[in-house]
Amino acid sequence: MNGNEISEKYRKPLFSGVVIGMVVLVVLLMLSDIRGVIGVFSRFELRILPLILVLAPLNYILRFIKWNYYLKLAGLRPDPKVNRLIFMSGLSMTITPGKLGELLKCYLLREHMGAPYSTTSSIVMAERLTDAIAMVILAAFGSLAYRQGIYALLVISFLLFIVLILFRFDGIFRSFSGLAGKTAFLKRFAGFLTAFQQNAKKLFTVKSLIFAVGIGVLSWGLEGLVIFLAVKAFGGDISVLGSVFVVSFSSLLGGVSFLPGGLGVAEGSIMALLVLTGVGKEMAAATTLLTRFSTLWLGVGIGLVGLYLVQKELFK
Secondary structure, three states, X not given: OOHHHHHHHHHHHHHHHHHHXXXXXXXXHHXXXXXXXXXXXXXXXXXXXXXXXXXXXXXXXXXXXXXXXXXXXXXXXXXXXXXXXXXXXHHXXXXXXXXXXXXXXHHHHHHHHOOOHHHHHHHHHHXXXXXXXXXXXXXXXXXXXXXXXHHHHHHHHHHHHHHHHHHHOHHHHHHHHHHHOOOHHHHOOHHHHHHHHHHHHHHOOHHHHHHHHHHHHHHHHHHHHXXXXXXXXXXXXXXXXXXXXXXXXXXXXXXXXOOEOOOOHHHHHHHXXXXXXXXXXXXXXXXXXXXXXXXXXXXXXXXXXXXXXXXXXXXX
């Protein structure tokens, strides 16, 4: 696969994500008073906008620190410049179902330094899992102020715990893979799955989990502040705990929905939770639009720049 083939392969999911995003935008405006939303934006305090727009990139910087940490645990030492571009390119795949498009980073690392997929895919999986654990922790703290969604939160926490145990302990994984191995299709991938689990196990030590989840709590907590600042800038009021809960819980729902970028589910849950916390419908819609631009579409734009640059670097 060359640079042009990469563009062709990922152009369709990216285009689909953009189309779905536009549909979600229209639906949000239809569910609220368009004039009212415009009126809310007219009252926006522009001096707060730079701070809102810088919070998501700070999240990416912290996540890049975690990415580097996992690469070192796996014994991979890519060229620093190429590594930055590979990580950036992964942001463009945020609007693929379940963020599975981020596996593009695995392909790019293989092209760059011959890194095996069983190693790099376990790193991507560890990134997503520890992000999810961090968001569960943030949502749990937020639920101290708002009790909405506590049962869904418990179910998601249980599922994450099962996945973590599955990859952390060899005996449990062997039992699972033994059952899965009875399927002819999965039996073909038995060697890959075993190598994947052994690599994942190295990433799930107590020390690495504390570090990675800690980074996740801090990075996703910054995105929680986006809603806090947006509501304040629109002239509304919400607590920090409430804003953190809204972002983390809606991100979890968007992730488990497996829709591209959680589109529709994340926006709908952000708006609904904001209304439940006492924010007016028009202000909730305006806050949702600004939040998703800052925490999703800005990252996709940065990722597309990274994807363009990494193709120039690797496929000269």
